[in-house]
Amino acid sequence: PPDHAKGGDNGKQSQQSYPIDGDYTDTWTRAQVADIELTDQNTLPLYEEMPVEIMTDEVWVWDTWPLTDLSTKTVNVSGWKIAFSLTADRDLAFPQRHWTAEIGYFISRDGKDWQYMGDVFPEEVDPPGLREWAGSAVLVDGRVQFYYTASGADGAADGTPAYFEQKLAMASADINAGPDGVSFDGWSEHKVLAEADGELYQTLEQSLVGPIIYGFRDPFVFRNPDDGEVYMLFEGNSPGESVECLPENIGEGDSPPIDPEAKYYNGNIGLAASVGGSLSEFELLAPIMNANCVNQQLERPHATFRGGDVYLWTITHKFTFAPNLQGIGSDSLIGFVGPSLRSDYQPLNGSGLVLSNPPENNTQAYSWYVMPGGFVESFLDNVQGEYAGTLAPTVKLAIQGNARTKIATIFNQPFIK
Ligand code: FRU
Secondary structure: OOOOOOOOOOOOOOOOEOOOOOOOOEEOOHHHHHOOOOOOOOEOOOOOOOOOOOOOOOEEEEEEEEEEOOOOOEOOEOOEEEEEEEEEEOOOOHHHHHHHOEEEEEEEOOOOOOEEEEEOOOOOOOOOOOEEEEEEEEEEOOEEEEEEEEEOOOOOOOOOHHHHOEEEEEEEEEEEEEOOEEEEEOOOOOEEEEOOOOOOOOOHHHHOOOOOOOOOEEEEEEEOOOOOOEEEEEEEEOOOOOOOOOHHHHOOOOOOOOOHHHHHOOEEEEEEEEOOOOOOOEEEEEEEEEOOOOEOOOEEEEEEEEOOEEEEEEEEOHHHEOOOOOOOOOOEEEEEEEOOOOEOOEEOOOOOEEEEOOHHHOOOEEEEEEEOOOEEEEEEEEEOOEEEEEEOOOEEEEEEOOOEEEEEEEOOOOOOO
């Protein structure tokens, strides 16, 4: 019989909601992670050869997000779907791509065949930072609100801490879509929306003590169906130089011994609230989830909404799990379900693991992003050791009411639903 002490669809979680501007932060626990098991319901197939054609031979493509409305649904503009991707020149070595990343875009009539359109931000509008990292793009009243990470302090030299600085930023533009394609004009200035404050979210400086640098990135903006207000999720870390490994971080059930370094693994899912309905002014709230003593990075957090429940999604790497958990975790999509944004979430499938790379190639794909309806896009990192840098075949998840998921279909194309 299942061990009812270990989380999962066992009623352990109270499924209680808390005030959205309060200080309740849920936890992803060591005991839940210890329950991770790779099965054919969650483990992606190992590709023997490239399963897709590359989308463009001009740029590497990795983290990708579709143009959505505030309800997180993909929108069609004059019959076009639009995907935004981090891109870097394909002449660069693939692992170097992060340091020159720029947001590019693709358009498609059917969501399957993609045409590369180049960079999103025009030369004449100057984004803060040295490079652009992941975010989201929302169409509101005919204008696209581009949320992204301004990465690297202006002028910072390679090798200095400031080279890794991250701020949440945005710009907006009008969209022109017609028979010939899609373009943007009427650009706003770029604006920094939030910086790590050291009180709710760890600063770059506080993180320098630990083995992995902080994250303050990947803004995802949406309207919360519960209260009708606009919020932003993002990847953060718990404040201070290190954290305490509390009982709520260890959880109930067996888990491996806590290594002294575990206190530096402090990933969280951050929340900010729009000020007065504004799309360009946000205030930081307490994180909604932390993985203190569990994992350093809960990347690209995003949400979908179904039947009054919030499905909270994030991605993580094997190497960012705390020591003694690294052998259990993998590069994976993690998910939770709860009754509201700030609540006592239940990890999907007991452990939180929803999709994992095959153990034979833990870096085959990454940056899974769940669209409403359970369609998941991601990018191929490498196939049999050859860098791919293009979107991976889309996966359809079956999401069951009892907090269980399984891989229902793997399409033969990168497919934005
Ligand atoms: C995930 C990620 C994001 C970040 C981007 C940088 O693949 O680490 O968190 O925005 O890549 O390239």
